[in-house]
Amino acid sequence: MSYAIQFQNMSYTVNEQSILHNISQHIHASAITTLIGPSGAGKTTLLKMCNALLSPTAGAIYVDGQAIDTYTPTALRQKVGIVLQNAPILRTTVYHNLALPKHLHKQQLTEDEALQILEDVGLDEALLMRQATDLSGGQKQKLAIARTLLNRSEILLLDEITSALDPHSVQEIEQLIMKIRQKGITIIWITHNIEQAQTMGDYIWVMAQGQVIASGTTSEIINSSEPSIQAFLLGGKQ
Numbered sequence: 001m002s003y004a005i006q007f008q009n010m011s012y013t014v015n016e017q018s019i020l021h022n023i024s025q026h027i028h029a030s031a032i033t034t035l036i037g038p039s040g041a042g043k044t045t046l047l048k049m050c051n052a053l054l055s056p057t058a059g060a061i062y063v064d065g066q067a068i069d070t071y072t073p074t075a076l077r078q079k080v081g082i083v084l085q086n087a088p089i090l091r092t093t094v095y096h097n098l099a100l101p102k103h104l105h106k107q108q109l110t111e112d113e114a115l116q117i118l119e120d121v122g123l124d125e126a127l128l129m130r131q132a133t134d135l136s137g138g139q140k141q142k143l144a145i146a147r148t149l150l151n152r153s154e155i156l157l158l159d160e161i162t163s164a165l166d167p168h169s170v171q172e173i174e175q176l177i178m179k180i181r182q183k184g185i186t187i188i189w190i191t192h193n194i195e196q197a198q199t200m201g202d203y204i205w206v207m208a209q210g211q212v213i214a215s216g217t218t219s220e221i222i223n224s225s226e227p228s229i230q231a232f233l234l235g236g237k238q
């Protein structure tokens with residue numbers, strides 16, 4: 001069993017306030033791990049640790065067995081992609097939004113590559129030269145995922161990417177994420193939707209007050225008899 005990310009006694013403190021506390025856990029490679037827990041539990045902070053948008057104040061993180069602080073920022077951001085709830089979309093064409101990451105590395109995105117990635121994420125090729133800001137919410141999220149996939153990331157971090165979408169778009173994004181998982185990409189997914197965690201995730205971490213209070217396979221967590229976990233699962237159903 002290989003681990004994509006390992007946290008070793010990892011803590012994060014800001015102004016003497018403990019945001020993450022002594023986390024020692026691992027993320028299984030080529031699987032979906034969902035992070036659930038009440039608002040303020042530390043889920044987004046933990047996700048940001050995984051691509052060094054934030055750094056631990058104690059302990060260590062290993063990505064693919066290598067200490068995270070030994071990667072160059074470019075190498076790490078290539079290996080670990082992130083998609084946020086309202087992913088930033090540039091006020092330009094879909095093509096230019098897709099081309100941006102390569103452009104930053106002084107490389108060109110060919111039209112064929114752009115059309116292929118649109119097909120991969122289920123966006124119509126006719127959208128290529130459309131203004132990206134005119135796309136629907138679901139299309140914008142697919143565009144953000146496509147932009148990250150162009151980096152050939154091995155690990156994908158998803159922060160509530162479906163919470164602002166209509167049910168049909170949610171379903172489309174869920175199918176897309178399953179397709180990406182089948183390619184062997186490791187996915188860490190924050191969701192407030194317990195049913196989504198249950199149907200989509202291989203593993204679940206339950207977070208509360210800066211700690212991972214339970215982790216295991218989805219069925220282990222869903223069937224847990226631990227009262228605090230059951231209380232959260234029942235209260236968190238949407």
Ligand SMILES: Nc1ncnc2c1ncn2[C@@H]1O[C@H](COP(=O)(O)OP(=O)(O)OP(=O)(O)O)[C@@H](O)[C@H]1O
Pocket residue numbers: 014017019037038039040041042043044045046
């Ligand atoms: N830079 C910071 N300074 C002070 N407090 C912070 C900082 N960053 C995060 N926090 C606090 O840390 C806690 C965890 O925040 P975080 O956004 O990680 O939670 P979350 O579980 O993702 O919540 P939500 O589900 O609402 O998005 C919150 O109480 C937040 O206010």
